[in-house]
Amino acid sequence: MLQYFVASIILLFIILVDTEFITWKTFRKKRKELPGIRTILDIIKWKVPLYWGLPNYIILGRGEEYFGPVFQYKIGNSCTVAVNDIQVARKVMSSPDCRDRLPEGHVLYERSFNKPLGILFGNGKNWAVSRDFAVKTLSNLGFGQGTAVEHCIATEMEDILQKIEAIVQQECTFQPHGFFHVPTLNVLWNLIAGSRFSHNDQKLTELLKYFYKWNRSFNLGATALHAFPWLRHIPKLTEHDAWVNGHLKFSAFFKNIMEERITKNNYLDDPNDFIDYYLREMKWQNDSNNNEYFTEEQFLTVCTDLFMAGADTTRTENLPSLVYKTRMPYTEATTAEILRHACVIPVTGRCPVRDMEINECSITKGSIIGINIHGIHFSQHIWSDPKVFRPERFLSAEGRIINQEKTLPFGYGKRKCLGETTSRNTFFLFFTAMLQRYSFQLSPQHPKPSLEDVCGLSRAPKPYYVTVQKRSN
Numbered sequence: 099m100l101q102y103f104v105a106s107i108i109l110l111f112i113i114l115v116d117t118e119f120i121t122w123k124t125f126r127k128k129r130k131e132l133p134g135i136r137t138i139l140d141i142i143k144w145k146v147p148l149y150w151g152l153p154n155y156i157i158l159g160r161g162e163e164y165f166g167p168v169f170q171y172k173i174g175n176s177c178t179v180a181v182n183d184i185q186v187a188r189k190v191m192s193s194p195d196c197r198d199r200l201p202e203g204h205v206l207y208e209r210s211f212n213k214p215l216g217i218l219f220g221n222g223k224n225w226a227v228s229r230d231f232a233v234k235t236l237s238n239l240g241f242g243q244g245t246a247v248e249h250c251i252a253t254e255m256e257d258i259l260q261k262i263e264a265i266v267q268q269e270c271t272f273q274p275h276g277f278f279h280v281p282t283l284n285v286l287w288n289l290i291a292g293s294r295f296s297h298n299d300q301k302l303t304e305l306l307k308y309f310y311k312w313n314r315s316f317n318l319g320a321t322a323l324h325a326f327p328w329l330r331h332i333p334k335l336t337e338h339d340a341w342v343n344g345h346l347k348f349s350a351f352f353k354n355i356m357e358e359r360i361t362k363n364n365y366l367d368d369p370n371d372f373i374d375y376y377l378r379e380m381k382w383q384n385d386s387n388n389n390e391y392f393t394e395e396q397f398l399t400v401c402t403d404l405f406m407a408g409a410d411t412t413r414t415e416n417l418p419s420l421v422y423k424t425r426m427p428y429t430e431a432t433t434a435e436i437l438r439h440a441c442v443i444p445v446t447g448r449c450p451v452r453d454m455e456i457n458e459c460s461i462t463k464g465s466i467i468g469i470n471i472h473g474i475h476f477s478q479h480i481w482s483d484p485k486v487f488r489p490e491r492f493l494s495a496e497g498r499i500i501n502q503e504k505t506l507p508f509g510y511g512k513r514k515c516l517g518e519t520t521s522r523n524t525f526f527l528f529f530t531a532m533l534q535r536y537s538f539q540l541s542p543q544h545p546k547p548s549l550e551d552v553c554g555l556s557r558a559p560k561p562y563y564v565t566v567q568k569r570s571n
């Protein structure tokens with residue numbers, strides 16, 4: 099508590115000084131500007147220093163109340179444009195000028211050797227080459243629609259059903275928290291490394307632990323560090339050390355795999371999985387003496403990205419076959435409603451590579467455009483009753499799926515989640531298989547789950563209890 103209080107005071111002080119001496123001048127120079135912080139009064143109204151530690155989407159949402167759905171604020175070195183509007187979000191996300199993720203020199207690039215590498219946060223040609231390679235290779239391996247991936251999902255599903263069955267035989271009440279991490283990661287991990295993790299794999303447990311610590315840095319911590327790099331010297335404040343450590347662990351883990359594969363030397367003649375294909379490409383590029391994009395650093399970052407995407411983004415999915423998916427509109431509508439309420443990535447970033455305009459106002463190159471997906475999903479203008487859980491909002495009178503284009507659970511445009519199809523399929527299969535056999539209720543002996551979440555890069559529910567029973571028919 100005290101730590102937040104001190105942080106808030108420091109931040110308030112810095113913002114005041116900074117806004118007066120730097121921002122004030124820059125804002126004045128230009129002709130048409132987005133609404134945003136202009137005077138001390140705006141900062142006081144928005145109360146931003148009090149939000150230290152709160153998820154970004156809440157901060158951006160509160161800003162909307164004062165400045166409207168699209169606004170801009172400048173703190174220290176960083177200029178952020180907040181977007182809480184679906185049309186503007188789609189425009190930004192599909193604009194070729196906004197392909198980049200974060201400006202150069204952003205503190206988050208410490209995770210990728212201070213370069214904009216990888217798929218999640220990569221920029222420019224580095225990102226385009228890595229993403230194309232990953233999409234092509236993973237889809238050749240069966241990711242997306244392939245039966246290979248359906249088979250992996252079924253294997254993991256059986257594991258989950260066995261675990262649930264064991265619970266039903268005993269106390270019937272359990273904490274679903276973490277229940278789906280390993281199975282969903284395994285669906286992807288099979289294609290990446292050709293193996294699956296067991297539920298109590300030591301190495302995995304350790305990596306996940308680091309990964310979860312890392313999550314927080316995506317809130318004001320990362321924003322503040324980018325704005326005021328010297329804050330990193332107060333480690334407890336920003337948890338800078340935790341995620342630098344996390345990054346080192348991940349790099350070491352994948353470097354180890356890389357060395358094993360190179361020693362084994364199967365990857366050239368008999369590539370089996372994503373890692374093999376990557377190393378083969380790296381070798382070819384090495385041999386051409388012009389290896390710009392398939393470097394070791396790029397490899398380590400891409401692998402870390404895929405691991406994180408697999409570990410985090412799907413938390414919940416004859417097991418029912420995918421064939422039935424389009425014939426079950428109510429289930430699809432329910433999925434859409436779940437993804438609207440509980441979108442996993444609440445805020446996503448884009449970075450303009452040249453000056454551009456939003457709402458006829460100029461945005462400078464290198465700004466961070468924060469798209470508040472959660473805010474859009476809960477917008478009063480789009481959904482008249484956003485807080486109500488109502489799958490019917492996604493169904494027409496004839497039972498067709500509608501309104502899905504008003505949500506962005508997997509992003510939009512060239513940078514949208516490359517695992518969207520697999521995530522949706524995994525979700526559908528896990529969800530239907532569980533509900534076919536079991537019914538789930540809130541545990542009467544435990545407090546109601548909190549609607550507050552644990553949020554960083556992604557959102558997760560706080561731990562809660564559920565009672566499970568076998569269905570009779």
Ligand SMILES: *[C@@H]1O[C@H](CO)[C@@H](O)[C@H](O)[C@H]1NC(C)=O
Nearest residue numbers: 360377378380381384389394
């Ligand atoms: C490619 O070259 C780099 C730098 O010389 C080296 O570290 C790496 O192991 C090589 N990779 C392969 C697969 O040959």
Ligand SMILES: CC(=O)N[C@H]1CO[C@H](CO)[C@@H](O)[C@@H]1O
Nearest residue numbers: 310311313314552553554558
């Ligand atoms: C999902 C997850 O692991 N969240 C963690 C994010 O960071 C906070 C604070 O460090 C942890 O308490 C959460 O468990």
